[in-house]
Amino acid sequence: MNIQKDIDRARLDEKAPAMPWFVQQFIDYKLPDLSPSTLLEYVRDYETFFNWLRSEGLSQAASNRDVTLLELETLRMDSITGYRLYLTTRREGTNSRITVSRKLSSLRSLFHYLSQIAEDEDFYPLLKRNIMAKVEIKRIHKPKDTAAKLKGKILEEEELQDFITYIHEGYGHDVENNKQALYAHEQNKVRDACIASLILNSGLRVSEVVNLNLADIDLNNKMLHVYRKGNNDETFKTPVYFRAQAKDDLEHYLQLRQTRYKVPKKEKALFVALRNGQNEGQRMTKRAIQAMIIKYAKRFGKPSLTVHKLRHSFATDYYLQNDIYKTKEQLGHASTETTEVYAHLTDKTMSEAIERRSDE
Incomplete structure (x- = not known):
């Protein structure tokens, strides 16, 4: 029994219900391939993103669970730029370049799933427009830099x-x-x-x-x-x-x-x-x-x-x-x-x- 994996799976099960239904669907899709520890980090990243969307008035949802696909679909590039600035300048703790890159990668994975893999009852993508496909995420982890x-x-x-x-x-x-x-x-x-x-x-x-x-x-x-x-x-x-x-x-x-x-x-x-x-x-x-x-x-x-x-x-x-x-x-x-x-x-x-x- 992998103790840490069991702990993270329990935490994932606790946090997932607070996410929109399409995020829960994404987690179920990824669970056979990714560890609960990785997916738990994804959920924490989405939690940060959805909280920001609601605080900025880009989502009318009363809770993160109520964020809609349409609200993600109609995001503009300046919204993503604003989120990036928020991550790097927020007062309660700025994020390193590596952390920002990881948080954006988490979003890209979700948006890719919703626009390229997941389907509605008529076989159309759940997300018709993927704003995150326009976001270039530069590779941060270069061996020489890490060394x-x-x-x-x-x-x-x-x-x-x-x-x-x-x-x-x-x-x-x-x-x-x-x-x-x-x-x-x-x-x-x-x-x-x-x-x-x-x-x-x-x-x-x-x-x-x-x-x-x-x-x-x-x-x-x-x-x-x-x-x-x-x-x-x-x-x-x-x-x-x-x-x-x-x-x-x-x-x-x-x-x-x-x-x-x-x-x-x-x-x-x-x-x-x-x-x-x-x-x-x-x-x-x-x-x-x-x-x-x-x-x-x-x-x-x-x-x-x-x-x-x-x-x-x-x-x-x-x-x-x-x-x-x-x-x-x-x-x-x-x-x-x-x-x-x-x-x-x-x-x-x-x-x-x-x-x-x-x-x-």
Whole structure:
């Protein structure tokens, strides 16, 4: 069972009824091909758009659910320009170019479906005029640009191990005058270091870490079985290898998982937390892992480091020792274009990397 996917599917089911009927139809059409997480983002984007339409008087609907096809059909180009400006200048939080591009892409997908695929009872398109077909969305995610933004914000070479060691030992020294923080660290340092080590030695996504169960671990072969992003086959888990460092940290954590976190037998999750006021350990959430890494990163001196940048850190280090195709497979990327980021992140040649690692 993919825990994060189930959570996002439940949220999608909660939000969808507040959408117009044609959006609900679009979601049903896309559900076999896209993950609930992606569709949930779509719905949030439509929520923002419909709220804006109504606030600007471009829709007379009393609620988002009442927005009509005719109102979408009669939108003018200056309306879309206005929405674009709203996204980039609104006071309650402007959006980056990447976010604006994604929000417009969400709209394009919906409008394309309504004008090119969906039909009414007379076999005519639901949407007779598609204003979004005129909107050019420039590609933002260029590997070279992404790599430039990551420079100096990820862990490199010996820093990978230094960060794991800091979670084990250094953080405790830094908070020794804060009894509450020190106690929490003593309770969780082995688990926290294990999570960081696993990502830094395998490149797992945080959602993949959250979904891990005890049965997914094969310590002897240094292998995990994970639900990969983009794979909608609920019965298939992809084997992913990890380095020996992570094996040691996993063994250490597994020795105390049961007793320290009071884990009931029914709880199959690998990584668990014992929350305040609770008597039994439960599966850690994605948000808890993200917050945990940020907490350590700030004290470590890498305030821009996030749980996803741990994955980037592994990938850059792994790419130095392997080709782009092996890196693509290890990370679970859909194409090598995404993996090209790590070619731009390092100035070292493959021969230098092999020489540097040959004695390990």
